[in-house]
Amino acid sequence: MNLKLFFSLILSCSLLSVSLYEDATIVQPVSADPSEKIFQMSVAKGDVAELSARQLEIRLGLEDGDLAGITITSLPKSGSLILDGARLSEFSRLTREELDRLCFVPGESAVRSGFSFLPDCADRSAATLYVCVTDDLSSPPQAEDICLSTWSDVGIQACPFPDSQMQPAFVHITRSPQKGVAQTDGQSISYLPFCKAVGEDCFSYVLVDAFGNLSDEATVTVTIQENKNHFSFSDMAGHAEEAAAITLHQSGILCGEKIGDAWYFHPDSVMTRGQFLICLLAAKGVSPADQAVIQTGLANDRDLPLWIKPYLQTAIRQKIITETVFFPGEPVSVLEAEELLRRSFDPSWKKAAFSSLLTALGRSSFQALSPDQADTFLTRADCAVLLSKMTNNFPS
Numbered sequence: 001m002n003l004k005l006f007f008s009l010i011l012s013c014s015l016l017s018v019s020l021y022e023d024a025t026i027v028q029p030v031s032a033d034p035s036e037k038i039f040q041m042s043v044a045k046g047d048v049a050e051l052s053a054r055q056l057e058i059r060l061g062l063e064d065g066d067l068a069g070i071t072i073t074s075l076p077k078s079g080s081l082i083l084d085g086a087r088l089s090e091f092s093r094l095t096r097e098e099l100d101r102l103c104f105v106p107g108e109s110a111v112r113s114g115f116s117f118l119p120d121c122a123d124r125s126a127a128t129l130y131v132c133v134t135d136d137l138s139s140p141p142q143a144e145d146i147c148l149s150t151w152s153d154v155g156i157q158a159c160p161f162p163d164s165q166m167q168p169a170f171v172h173i174t175r176s177p178q179k180g181v182a183q184t185d186g187q188s189i190s191y192l193p194f195c196k197a198v199g200e201d202c203f204s205y206v207l208v209d210a211f212g213n214l215s216d217e218a219t220v221t222v223t224i225q226e227n228k229n230h231f232s233f234s235d236m237a238g239h240a241e242e243a244a245a246i247t248l249h250q251s252g253i254l255c256g257e258k259i260g261d262a263w264y265f266h267p268d269s270v271m272t273r274g275q276f277l278i279c280l281l282a283a284k285g286v287s288p289a290d291q292a293v294i295q296t297g298l299a300n301d302r303d304l305p306l307w308i309k310p311y312l313q314t315a316i317r318q319k320i321i322t323e324t325v326f327f328p329g330e331p332v333s334v335l336e337a338e339e340l341l342r343r344s345f346d347p348s349w350k351k352a353a354f355s356s357l358l359t360a361l362g363r364s365s366f367q368a369l370s371p372d373q374a375d376t377f378l379t380r381a382d383c384a385v386l387l388s389k390m391t392n393n394f395p396s
Helices: 003-016 053-060 242-251 273-284 306-317 334-344 347-360 380-391
Strands: 037-044 069-074 079-083 093-095 102-106 112-119 127-134 146-151 156-158 169-175 180-184 189-193 199-209 218-225 257-259 262-264
Touching (some): 053 127, 053 169, 146 156, 146 242, 169 180, 180 199, 180 218, 189 199, 189 218, 242 273, 242 380, 273 306, 273 334, 273 380, 334 380
Antiparallel strands (some): 069 093, 112 127, 169 199, 180 189, 199 218, 257 262
16 A cells, blocks of 8 residues: 555544544544545634644645645635635635645634645645634644664664653654655554665654644654674564564673574563663663672572672662662562662653553553553563663664
């Protein structure tokens, strides 16, 4: 399927879907012509809807610069289209530059009104933009720039919702990458580089809220590192955490198991507290004590195996471990991992890591972890996502 058409269908579905808010319903317009494209945006009562060529391009699923202009085929029944202070008439033809100065002024009693137009582009299918007037309009969603790192021929996934994004929204790709394919399921972004592609790549996206309003465009920058030895895990192909698992293995932080000629990462195996602590220190580049450690000072020191004591002593000195007891053989929960990360790394790194972890767990960041989810045990795949964000390196 043509990528532009695919992304256009995703945006159309998101704009025409029922409101994501359980306590609010937006009545959506329906076209009698199945080929007609219908879009929606909202303004607060008393405000003017400011339009632009790029905004219309995004709604139409076009690349930047594809829209040369539009021809208005029907005027709003309640409201006016205004260009440079003058009211437009039916069949007015607007250039791309004029679209950046176009405004829609709703009528005094308007609840929803729209206008139809023919776009001047390769696909000249008719389109209608409806403007809804509401008394309670939230601020438009905020999209943030994202930096991703992966290996040649290995896909990667990201959750683009910032922590401040509390209202539900959909993701829409607005500019395509040059060295790979970017796709979205509406809540996360996935990127797969073309075969043997390396270097830098980028693409853009916006967030679309339940009222049909768009965020500003944000850029996703992807670094594709050459996988010189073509390393891969047999049990990670196609997993969202594949790139992270390879990074940790190549870095010597969390390695897989070789059986015959194949490597296995065992992504669903649960991490113990001792294993996660060792990986955490390795990601920080901190080596354990060189000399044998007999006494850690912990209340349960007698029950601790000797091999974990050098790591514990180092973690205590680094103020990563502040508790009086430590049980290295017990599974580590997501909540415990977050606390250890908070003590170990810069807060901005922790934020990026947990945004990626939420994607791996199948959630976007506006969905807070419930107590049950916070007690979920951390798997090796989850650990790879967390710590690959912290290390952010690609050893040769």
